[in-house]
Amino acid sequence: MSSAQKLPAGRPAFARWMSVSNDITQQFLAIGGRPDFISMAGGLPAAEFYPAQAIAAAAQKALSRWGGVALEYGPVEGFPALRQAIAERMTRQAGRRFGPENVLLTVGAMQALDLIGKVLIDPGDPIAVQFPTYVGALDAWRMRAPSYRLLDWSAEADVEPLLGVKFVYTVPNYSNPTGALVPRAARQALLERVLRAGTWLIEDDPYLPLQYDGDAGPGILELHGRMAPDGPYDGPVIYLGTLSKSLVPGLRVGWVVAQPEMIQALTIAKQSSDLAGSMLTQAIALELLEAGREQEHVPAIVQHYRERRDALCAAARADLAEWFEWETPPGGMFVWMRGRDPAIDTDALYQFALKEKVAFVPGSVFDPSGKLTSAMRVNFSRNAPAVLREGVARLAAATKQYLGKNG
Numbered sequence: 195m196s197s198a199q200k201l202p203a204g205r206p207a208f209a210r211w212m213s214v215s216n217d218i219t220q221q222f223l224a225i226g227g228r229p230d231f232i233s234m235a236g237g238l239p240a241a242e243f244y245p246a247q248a249i250a251a252a253a254q255k256a257l258s259r260w261g262g263v264a265l266e267y268g269p270v271e272g273f274p275a276l277r278q279a280i281a282e283r284m285t286r287q288a289g290r291r292f293g294p295e296n297v298l299l300t301v302g303a304m305q306a307l308d309l310i311g312k313v314l315i316d317p318g319d320p321i322a323v324q325f326p327t328y329v330g331a332l333d334a335w336r337m338r339a340p341s342y343r344l345l346d347w348s349a350e351a352d353v354e355p356l357l358g359v360k361f362v363y364t365v366p367n368y369s370n371p372t373g374a375l376v377p378r379a380a381r382q383a384l385l386e387r388v389l390r391a392g393t394w395l396i397e398d399d400p401y402l403p404l405q406y407d408g409d410a411g412p413g414i415l416e417l418h419g420r421m422a423p424d425g426p427y428d429g430p431v432i433y434l435g436t437l438s439k440s441l442v443p444g445l446r447v448g449w450v451v452a453q454p455e456m457i458q459a460l461t462i463a464k465q466s467s468d469l470a471g472s473m474l475t476q477a478i479a480l481e482l483l484e485a486g487r488e489q490e491h492v493p494a495i496v497q498h499y500r501e502r503r504d505a506l507c508a509a510a511r512a513d514l515a516e517w518f519e520w521e522t523p524p525g526g527m528f529v530w531m532r533g534r535d536p537a538i539d540t541d542a543l544y545q546f547a548l549k550e551k552v553a554f555v556p557g558s559v560f561d562p563s564g565k566l567t568s569a570m571r572v573n574f575s576r577n578a579p580a581v582l583r584e585g586v587a588r589l590a591a592a593t594k595q596y597l598g599k600n601g
């Protein structure tokens with residue numbers, strides 16, 4: 195799914211990494227705005243449930259409480275009161291103490307991925323990634339040209355493949371793109387291998403709040419907290435959180451929790467990226483959290499998303515099961531559909547889907563080598579059950595046309 199970038203005639207060439215980039219994220223965000231399309235591509239929340247009134251009230255309150263402070267450039271590390279609140283939240287979540295020195299506020303978790311690439315990856319450096327891998331992470335690191343090792347989660351996995359890697363990247367809770375929940379024993383075993391290998395471990399956790407079939411179990415930061423409960427945090431886990439999935443992506447508020455030297459390095463990298471995030475949206479986020487809006491919002495959307503997941507899977511069982519197989523995800527936003535015939539090429543199918551005015555994300559963009567062409571990621575959070583059913587019908591029509599031409 196890579197697309198070489200076109201050069202304007204007679205002008206200097208783009209930097210080399212542009213020739214291996216792809217515009218799939220830009221494409222599916224654009225398709226999401228077209229009313230004639232059913233987009234099951236983006237990892238987007240359901241817009242109709244956005245708590246707009248609560249955000250308007252929080253913005254009013256933030257401005258009267260903080261005045262000009264919320265309108266200034268702020269500290270690179272982020273709005274101090276929100277940093278403190280996130281440190282307290284993570285202390286509760288992980289069961290060991292974190293202070294503001296362990297927290298950097300970022301422009302979504304996406305910026306954290308970019309900053310991690312900046313501070314850790316030199317060209318050719320090996321990194322180990324959960325496979326298939328979140329496309330945004332691959333995008334963020336592409337220009338740094340790392341070499342990839344695919345992470346083995348099994349409890350018997352050897353430490354050897356982690357020796358010398360700059361970091362291990364994981365989404366243990368309801369992964370993007372597969373929706374899979376990594377079992378606790380596998381998390382613990384990975385943490386132990388990471389400690390033995392002496393490397394960093396990124397726990398990217400945007401989907402934690404979206405649990406449909408019971409509790410996610412302890413995260414990796416929490417497991418490490420149990421092993422090292424006392425004193426300042428000096429562990430290998432770099433935890434990424436965000437309000438994008440539990441409230442709204444438009445705030446662009448995310449955070450990193452890590453040991454202080456890593457926070458300091460990321461802060462230096464952030465300074466040259468954007469000087470500082472928006473104090474205004476960080477101040478609004480603080481009001482929302484203090485007023486308990488996230489706790490109120492999450493149970494409501496979880497109920498809708500569970501219904502949507504079930505509607506998508508039921509429609510797919512009726513219309514797509516001849517060609518695809520999948521597991522019902524216990525959380526998150528995606529169903530990962532794998533072709534029963536490994537020769538099925540979802541990059542090619544995608545072109546037929548666009549003609550039918552339906553979109554998904556082809557599997558190849560979740561593979562550092564681009565070879566994973568027999569699977570696709572289908573989102574269920576964004577659309578109502580009836581729209582998902584129509585989307586699946588269109589996808590089935592596109593699949594028949596694709597197989598008619600290629601089967």
Ligand SMILES: Cc1ncc(COP(=O)(O)O)c(C=O)c1O
Nearest residue numbers: 237302303304328370436438448
């Ligand atoms: C695994 C993963 N990490 C990070 C992000 C980026 O989220 P944010 O909106 O916080 O930048 C996403 C968004 O879809 C994601 O799925």
